[in-house]
Amino acid sequence: MKILVTGFDPFSTDKINPAFETVKRLPDSIADATILKLEIPTAFKRCGEVVHQEIVSAHPDYVLNVGQAGGRFGITPERIAINLDDGRIADNDNYRPINQPIEADGATAYFTQLPVNAMTRAIRKEGLPSSISLSAGTYVCNHIMYEVQYRRATEFPELKAGFMHIPFLPTQVVNRPNMPSQSLDDDICGVVEAIKTMVEMDGRSDVDSIE
Numbered sequence: 001m002k003i004l005v006t007g008f009d010p011f012s013t014d015k016i017n018p019a020f021e022t023v024k025r026l027p028d029s030i031a032d033a034t035i036l037k038l039e040i041p042t043a044f045k046r047c048g049e050v051v052h053q054e055i056v057s058a059h060p061d062y063v064l065n066v067g068q069a070g071g072r073f074g075i076t077p078e079r080i081a082i083n084l085d086d087g088r089i090a091d092n093d094n095y096r097p098i099n100q101p102i103e104a105d106g107a108t109a110y111f112t113q114l115p116v117n118a119m120t121r122a123i124r125k126e127g128l129p130s131s132i133s134l135s136a137g138t139y140v141c142n143h144i145m146y147e148v149q150y151r152r153a154t155e156f157p158e159l160k161a162g163f164m165h166i167p168f169l170p171t172q173v174v175n176r177p178n179m180p181s182q183s184l185d186d187d188i189c190g191v192v193e194a195i196k197t198m199v200e201m202d203g204r205s206d207v208d209s210i211e
């Protein structure tokens with residue numbers, strides 16, 4: 001099995017993004033699955049094609065996109081992507097869409113195929129905070145999650161895909177009082193556990209609730 005794991009590059013005022021810092025340190029193999037790692041730009045108009053090209057050339061079974069969610073506590077697997085770009089700030093290409101559909105002929109929203117209940121439970125079992133998120137926002141993270149789902153619906157019906165947000169690193173909150181953060185080692189541990197769970201749960205349904 002092949003899993004493409006992507007991480008965004010730094011954006012806004014931050015010089016580092018925990019997403020690609022985590023992704024690039026993942027082992028090359030997790031639970032016998034081959035891990036392909038890719039840094040992607042925090043840019044609405046470019047990130048989708050970068051991931052699309054990699055899907056076409058590498059034929060992964062799964063795509064897991066990882067992004068930073070400053071202000072969130074713990075790792076949050078996302079359940080749903082919505083057909084909306086609405087930037088609170090401009091992206092790395094200085095582009096800021098307001099209230100734009102992502103794909104004119106796309107669904108209003110797509111659910112992930114990943115077992116988010118089991119993944120969240122597995123991360124908590126490692127002693128790390130985790131909860132399922134019901135909104136990936138309307139910035140570039142929601143955009144890539146939506147784009148991969150749209151491609152799945154139109155081009156790659158066998159693909160399973162989803163998204164996880166991770167918090168700021170401690171170095172990012174030095175001048176942000178009372179802001180949650182999580183160490184890189186904990187991020188890596190949590191993402192590895194989530195991927196292990198995806199592999200173990202392959203072909204099974206994610207029925208149990210996490211509570």
Ligand code: PCA
Nearest residue numbers: 008042067068139140141
């Ligand atoms: N987080 C942003 C985009 C890139 C990233 O890492 C988001 O949550 O949309």
